[in-house]
Amino acid sequence: MKSIVVLVGSLRKDSINGKYAHALGKLAAGQFAFQYIDMDLPLYNEDLWQSPPAKVVALKEAIANADGILIVSPEYNRSLPAVTKNAIDWASRPFGQNAWKGKAVAITGASPGAQGTAAMQSQLRSSLVILGTAVMGDPEVYISFKPELIDADGAIANEGTAKFLKGFLDNFDAWIDRVK
Numbered sequence: 799m800k801s802i803v804v805l806v807g808s809l810r811k812d813s814i815n816g817k818y819a820h821a822l823g824k825l826a827a828g829q830f831a832f833q834y835i836d837m838d839l840p841l842y843n844e845d846l847w848q849s850p851p852a853k854v855v856a857l858k859e860a861i862a863n864a865d866g867i868l869i870v871s872p873e874y875n876r877s878l879p880a881v882t883k884n885a886i887d888w889a890s891r892p893f894g895q896n897a898w899k900g901k902a903v904a905i906t907g908a909s910p911g912a913q914g915t916a917a918m919q920s921q922l923r924s925s926l927v928i929l930g931t932a933v934m935g936d937p938e939v940y941i942s943f944k945p946e947l948i949d950a951d952g953a954i955a956n957e958g959t960a961k962f963l964k965g966f967l968d969n970f971d972a973w974i975d976r977v978k
């Protein structure tokens with residue numbers, strides 16, 4: 799079973815991206831072991847490397863040991879939320895110790911809006927490319943979130959959507975093998 803580190807770019811208890819990420823985890827049962835990262839990190843500060851915060855060390859170790867990384871992020875003002883960018887920045891440093899390099903990454907996100915994080919994903923992709931990740935390009939998955947997307951058990955409710963998202967996970971599985 800492949801180990802996947804999951805970065806959810808929202809700290810909100812009722813985050814739709816958190817719900818969506820956990821529903822993906824259910825769909826991936828038996829295929830991927832999901833490890834959800836504590837994203838409540840201090841804001842990036844170069845000075846903190848003198849005594850790195852434990853959560854930052856844990857983030858870097860998790861990325862280094864993972865077969866793949868899945869980023870599930872909201873869109874804020876047509877861009878990345880600070881929570882998502884902050885984790886990306888921490889894991890990219892100290893200079894010369896970029897944990898992202900060569901890693902297989904897949905991205906997705908949910909928004910109540912019609913465009914379902916498309917603008918955010920475009921910008922996120924640019925950062926991941928410059929960090930030397932192998933970010934999966936196909937399929938793109940933009941979730942326009944409605945409460946009925948997720949059932950009472952936290953699973954994807956609609957059969958067609960579940961099938962589509964399982965295809966996304968299967969592509970990521972094959973992508974990880976190609977990257978290796």
Ligand SMILES: Cc1cc2nc3c(=O)[nH]c(=O)nc-3n(C[C@H](O)[C@H](O)[C@H](O)COP(=O)(O)O)c2cc1C
Binds near residue numbers: 872913
């Ligand atoms: C500061 C801020 C900016 C936002 N900008 C956008 C945006 O550009 N596009 C969009 O679709 N939704 C935007 N939203 C709405 C979010 O998609 C919505 O709050 C969503 O629930 C956030 O994800 P979460 O539930 O996982 O925290 C914004 C929300 C906030 C708080």
